[in-house]
Structure formats: structure tokens, C-alpha cells
Amino acid sequence: MERSGRIFAILLVLGVVLQCAVATTYVVGDSSGWAVPSDSSTYSNWVSGKTFLVGDILTFNFTTNAHDVLQVTKESYEACTSTNNIGSVITTGPANINLNSTGEHYYICTVSGHCQSGQKLSLTVSASPTTSPSPAGAPTSQTTPPPPPSSSGSFVFANVFVSVLCIVMCFLV
Ligand SMILES: *[C@@H]1O[C@H](CO)[C@@H](O)[C@H](O)[C@H]1NC(C)=O
Ligand SMILES: *[C@@H]1O[C@H](CO)[C@@H](O)[C@H](O)[C@H]1NC(C)=O
Numbered sequence: 001m002e003r004s005g006r007i008f009a010i011l012l013v014l015g016v017v018l019q020c021a022v023a024t025t026y027v028v029g030d031s032s033g034w035a036v037p038s039d040s041s042t043y044s045n046w047v048s049g050k051t052f053l054v055g056d057i058l059t060f061n062f063t064t065n066a067h068d069v070l071q072v073t074k075e076s077y078e079a080c081t082s083t084n085n086i087g088s089v090i091t092t093g094p095a096n097i098n099l100n101s102t103g104e105h106y107y108i109c110t111v112s113g114h115c116q117s118g119q120k121l122s123l124t125v126s127a128s129p130t131t132s133p134s135p136a137g138a139p140t141s142q143t144t145p146p147p148p149p150s151s152s153g154s155f156v157f158a159n160v161f162v163s164v165l166c167i168v169m170c171f172l173v
């Protein structure tokens with residue numbers, strides 16, 4: 001009982017640590033930041049090979065007034081227009097954007113000509129493997145309170161046992 005309680009606690013701590021370790025912050029374009037790229041495939045190259053999960057953070061590193069960031073639909077991304085925008089333009093850099101939903105995400109810079117020159121980013125956000133253990137983690141934390149009573153219960157039992165043993169010993173002596 002006490003041992004399973006400890007194992008529960010250890011698993012819970014491990015789960016929390018694992019969940020923290022899973023959230024990754026990506027600097028878009030790495031050292032080149034969020035700018036008009038010299039090569040129009042710069043950002044698609046940057047995306048390739050990376051796995052983005054819900055909870056990850058994108059840092060668009062740009063100088064305020066030089067560039068901006070706007071999440072748009074696939075159509076607007078391809079046409080480089082800001083008509084079908086999702087949310088509002090982020091004009092202050094660097095900008096951190098939380099990837100808090102799964103699916104395709106499209107971002108452009110709305111400064112004239114920049115998107116056409118390749119300052120656009122599309123990526124796919126996958127469900128975080130820890131988002132499903134997380135709801136299961138809630139019942140786990142609910143089943144964790146019982147172990148303390150049961151372990152303190154076994155502690156009480158041990159005390160009673162020792163007391164009974166003492167009484168028996170007293171009778172024997
Ligand atoms: C953002 O860009 C500036 C200038 O290039 C650089 O000094 C800084 O380290 C970058 N920040 C991040 C988070 O990469
Ligand atoms: C998701 O992220 C966006 C942009 O960062 C934010 O505005 C929105 O409130 C977030 N939604 C949730 C449910 O956290």
C-alpha cells in the first residue's frame with residue numbers, strides 16, 4: 001500500500017517533469033530570425049524535419065516596425081494577402097506565439113512585398129503526447145490522496161500492533 005503510494009507519487013512527479021520538458025520554444029528561422037529571406041524556401045526548409053506539438057512556442061524574432069506577424073488561412077498564405085486573417089497583426093518584436101491548437105498554421109509578414117519574397121511560414125501542429133496522459137493524470141492525482149490516508153492508516157495499524165505487542169510482552173514478563 002505504502003509502496004504503491006510512493007510509486008504513484010514518483011510517476012506523478014515524472015509525468016509533470018516530462019510534460020515541462022516536452023514544451024519546446026522554436027526561434028523561427030533560427031539565427032536569421034523573421035525577415036525577408038535571401039532564399040524563398042528558407043522557412044519551409046527551416047520547418048522540414050521539425051515536429052511541432054501543441055504547447056510549443058514560436059518566437060518570431062524581428063525588429064518592431066521592420067516586420068510583423070499575422071496568422072492567416074491557407075488561401076491567404078498562398079496569395080500573400082491579410083484578408084482572411086486569424087487574430088490580429090503582431091507588430092511588436094520579438095513575438096512569442098503559443099501553438100495551442102492542432103492542424104495547419106500559416107503565418108505571414110504583412111509588410112508590403114515581404115510575404116511575396118518568402119517571409120511566410122506554414123507548419124503542422126500535432127497533438128502533444130502528454131495532453132492525453134494529462135487528463136488521465138488528473139484522475140491519478142485524485143487517486144493519490146487515498147494513498148496518504150492508507151499509508152497513515154498502515155502507520156496507525158503499525159502503532160496499534162506495537163502497542164498490542166507491548167501489552168503482550170508486559171503480560172509475558
Ligand atoms: C534576435 O535577433 C537579435 C539580432 O539578430 C539577436 O541578438 C537575438 O539573440 C535574437 N533572439 C533570439 C531569441 O534568437
Ligand atoms: C491560443 O493562442 C492564441 C495566440 O497566442 C491566444 O490568443 C489564445 O488565447 C490561446 N487560446 C487558448 C485557449 O489558450
Ligand SMILES: [Cu+2]
Pocket residue numbers: 035036066067068109110111114115119
Ligand atoms: Cu517583413
